[in-house]
Amino acid sequence: MDARERRRAIMGVLESAKDPVSGSALAREVGVSRQIVVQDIALLRARASAAGIRDIAQKGRTLRFRLAQFDFAVVSRVAGQYQKRMFVEPKSDEPAITLQLTAKEDPLQAAERFVKTYQGE
Numbered sequence: 001m002d003a004r005e006r007r008r009a010i011m012g013v014l015e016s017a018k019d020p021v022s023g024s025a026l027a028r029e030v031g032v033s034r035q036i037v038v039q040d041i042a043l044l045r046a047r048a049s050a051a052g053i054r055d056i057a058q059k060g061r062t063l064r065f066r067l068a069q070f071d072f073a074v075v076s077r078v079a080g081q082y083q084k085r086m087f088v089e090p091k092s093d094e095p096a097i098t099l100q101l102t103a104k105e106d107p108l109q110a111a112e113r114f115v116k117t118y119q120g121e
Helices: 003-016 023-030 034-050 072-085 107-119
Strands: 053-059 062-067 086-089 096-100
Touching: 003 023, 003 034, 003 107, 023 034, 034 053, 034 107, 053 107, 062 107, 072 086, 072 096, 072 107
Parallel strands: none
Antiparallel strands: 053 062, 062 096, 086 096
């Protein structure tokens, strides 16, 4: 299993879990050390942070990206690529973007793609 497959497996476990899952349980599930799981999760967070995204949370088929600051030009550019699946919360204490996933969309890939799009890649 390569790193991308492992990250998908981790996301699959997290999606199907009814309760929080420990790093140790994830490690057992995908057959790697707990430290590898922690690094995999940290990678996406680091990419997001560099793009100005403070946090990414998933609830069902929805991803929520909390923003460090609201940049109308960046959000407008990103919105054009996500059309009616993206919702913006600019006026809250913590501006955020919510993205509704399609039925076939992998949450980890969607989050990675969104971060790249937000960065302008």
